[in-house]
Amino acid sequence: MENKRVRVRFAPSPTGGLHMGGVRVALFNYLFAKKHGGDFILRIEDTDQTRFVAGAEEYIINSLKWCGIEPNEGVGFGDGPHAPYRQSERKEQGIYKKYADQLVASEHAYYAFDTSEELDEMRKRLEAAKVAAPQYNAVSRQNMRNSLTLSEDEVKRLLEAGTPYVIRLKVPRNEEIRFHDIIRGWVVVNSSQVDDKVLLKSDGMPTYHLAHIVDDVEMKISHAMRGEEWLPSAPAHILIYRYLGLEDQMPQLAHLPLILKPDGNGKLSKRDKSGLPMFPLNWSDPRDNTDYVGYKETGFFPEAFINMLVLLGWNPGDNKEIMSKDELIQLFSLERINKAGAKFDPEKTKWFNQQYLRKKTDEELADLFMPMLKEQGFEVKKDFAVKVCKLVKEKAHFVTEFWSLGSFLFITPETFDAGVLEKRLNPQTHGFIAELKNALNDVSNFNAIDTEAALKATCEKTGIATGQIMQLFRVALTGLAGGPSLFETMELIGKEETIKRLNFFLEKNKV
């Protein structure tokens, strides 16, 4: 068991868009599998028919693809030796019922016929009696309608009459359950804290508790990584493995810390004030009729998104922060995962994207930017787009900012920064701009070097220091108080446009 092939799975239920917390669980599984040359499986846990959301499964698959953390086995990824990988389909094959029946036969599970009204009543009764943890368990089951309290004949009669029933796990009254978690070490819980979990629902579907165990064993999963929210039910799972005689095939457990909200308390939810997305891709949720924006559409690179996520709760042990997927695979280890939940930091998330933005070549950026330019109505040649990217990227965190940062390269400014005008515009500087315009008009080879020379010459001629007029010149040319090199800007927009802009400025701002 110790040395069996590494096989891990990501097993979401298709009840909505895949949240970034889910992406991180998938990521950890992926990295671990790749690190050990193992398999990464996508299993769809669609056992709750009432919460099923159409399109969710496809969304999950597309998200994993965009993130570059693709399973090599499972739904949407070519299936594999353990198909089907959808639990609803596996249920049709009777896989889960078989195990549930085995548990009943060995008297570790039983039939329960209680209606939801009866269950409600029981809880109310227990609450009224000030029972600390009102639950269906070794004590309360004695007052309920199940195969433990009913006569054999009665049970048989109910079953034959088609009375709805569930199968529940018979949890012992007072027994220590201990299990080892790779991240948390030994955890001990008394069985009195564990309720008699429903294993098989009245619609014949298994619950998560039964289904994931059956599938993990049948699919030969070696390590089960999942969110910390599963820790409280882990003891029940241990019992199921044990009663099924499958303890030696149990995967090693690792309960991952949760991602917490940036401000305030609690775990991350679908919508957050931080302004950053919670989903990898745009997601239209049919349940609350809301459109959620994705990291992709916000302009994030998948590498940056992944890099940010992996460092929420894990680190390589040195101070390295920017890591490629291959490096992550190389460096990843479960032992270095933290125990405590991590607050998600929007500012640092943007910083990650900026780091990746700077690593891209201008050509790569141009490929991304040109479609956005086209949307704005500007179709330009690639080499021009490359030059624009080179100028505009310095300040940006996202390619999606390029347009607002560089629109002045395409659109002649009609308004001018009022603050600079007030501070710098006077008859002398106005005259200077006019003088400069003429000098620029005489530049035959209109490149950054020659235009800069023209400016220097004009400064010397008029006796005005460069620092005195650059700001105004910038505003005259771009309308803005800040931006990339003016000489590069002029080279890009060309002589004709430069002169035209300066004329317009001089005309509009007479003093």
Add this chain to the structure above:
RNA sequence: GGCCCGUUCGUCUAGGGGUUAGGACGCGUCCCUUUCACGGACGAAACACGGGUUCGAUUCCCGUACGGGCUACCA
């Protein structure tokens, strides 16, 4: 409420019985610069609290506080 898990700068974290407690984001100052940004330098900023154990605890143990999770025929 009960049970479980956790707690190092504001945030992500390194470290670990004796350290000037390290890095990153963000913030501030300065340098570079025509501006904004980038880059560089510097700075402010943390071991939740109380008891033990120990020559010595931020590190180990126990409490407390605080935070998180769970408490469904949901996963």
